Amino acid sequence: MYQYKFLKRLFILIASFSLLSCGDHNQPGVAVSAVEHTNSGAFAAALSIDGRYSLVSSVAEGVALWDNHSNTLKYQWLQSEQQQNLVHSVAIAYDNSVAVTASDHEFAVWNMQTGHNLGYYQVSKASIRDIAVSNGGRYVLFGQSDNTVVFVDLETGKRLEFLGHSEKINSIALSPNGHFALSGGNDYSAYFWDTRSGQVIHRFNHPSRVTKVALDDSGRYAFTADSMKKASIWQLTSGELVSQLQYIARQKIFSTVRFNATGTLLATGTPNRLLSVWSVKNGERLASWQVTPREGSRPKSAVIFAVAFQDNDATLLAESSNGILERFEREK
Template identity: 40%
Template sequence: MLVLILAGCDAGNAPLSSQPLANGAILAAETNGRFTLVTSGNGPVQVWRQGDATPLYQWHQGEETDPVLLLTISPGGNAAATATSHTVAVWSLESGQNLGFYSLPQSLRALALANNGQALLLGYQNGTVEFVNLNTGRRLQYFGHENVINSLDLSANGRYALSASHDGMVHFWQTTDAALLASWQHSNSANLVKLDENGSYAFSADAQGNGEIHHLPGGELQAQLKVPARGQTFVSARLNAGQNLLATGGTSRRLDLWQLDSGTHLQQWQVGLHTQLRPASAMVYSVAFVSPDTLYSASSSGLAETWTITNSEQNDE
């Protein structure tokens, strides 16, 4: 069911629409604004198309006692990958069919997918990152990190990787030969990285709520962000270089919009709560730009919501 919310003077803060994706809290979600993947742990991964009243697909992956923990959608939006701690499955978002199933030798911590599902990037507990070209079978291992991999991203063409580890290191490298192109250090565990689709910027954040925007390919620091409230952290991000915007989702229901080149804070929202869940809070698992003036979010409360961008030029605080 899609719930439309008619907002008055608070139009900038209330969602345009809210769609329940689950009856309770969800373990993970990934959205590109058109498709949203949802997992509650055990059972199938549900794939929702924006506005539909029921899931478009339900994907089963191996033994259902082994929970799906990681979800990702390719930049072009036609493929997705789902993962347990020791298996990965690649799927077509156009047909819903499985495109491949892979067993992993080590415990998986992070996952990314290139356009058309042509390549996977896998981050492991032991600090290794593995690039796999699914068309040719070529595999490349990156050993630049010395600690647990927390987050990954992969360029649309599969040529460039961004990886972050528990010791705060962030590396930008190429998947042709594992050559390091840029690196930077957070003072705390680096828990989130994201590339923009044009390859111009990278966003990284640490466990203490500090975010940084770096210019690529050299890795120069462009701007620093800080979640205003103590104890809050960044959970998700989406860069839109064409509009000079960065959207971030965090803990404590935070959804924020920033100017990409300066880090100026532009707008803030609070995502909805599942009224039957306690404690009454939510993490924003994923956020996407769906039009020049619209954002889409998916949160741990099991809600997908649409938001209006009303201020993209100056700070509204």
């Protein structure tokens, strides 16, 4: 009888270990190199599509543009002409022409080649939640706390307000040419819409609030994720589901998302240090790593703000709240 109980317990232990080893939290890898971009931690960050540039906002040092090829500081910018506001949203245009920075009630556009400011813009109606900019800096898109997504043509001054959402906006994305937008909010919905007319092309429904959206830069796919356990990749032409990310966590929040150039891979970052690469075709996780928590930070964690593919997808770059650019390598 004793031998039977022992064997039974041993079987349960082995089965439990097998389930854990095959689950959502396989042992992640670590960075192969790191470069400090701020000595006080970051409040927001963006990476250019090619990983060449990092845009990092910190409370103590303002907004800094780094050239990652030469590991040199290119420019430092202040959000306001009068005072240094707290920049919580930043973005870089697909063609590396301009960058945009935003605080609660102001955004600014910057020329990335000259460092010159191209304009400061006040937003008084509601606070900015997320921001994006088109190639050349002509168009800016931002989501607000009053359920509205605003599209602005900075060349003509034309302004379009998208009113499809019924609750506050959490995440937005803009196509490189500025003609299409994706927005997600607390109303359990994400909308893919035409910025020239405001017309909805597709609506993507979720069982909880939509916390992160992203567009494939070539116009093939959209990504939408909610606050619980549904993260989906959609075909933009038809609006049909391509895949759902496969994980067993009951709750998973994504803080950054990016498709690779060929539309075959998706990189994600989370508020708890986890960087992952997924197959677009079937949603399978192919690799994962952890960014480094800042020394002395409490708790020992870091929010991943931005990720980029490099070297034909063999390398990933990540910018996090630790204020450090980290480089990760995928196994062949």
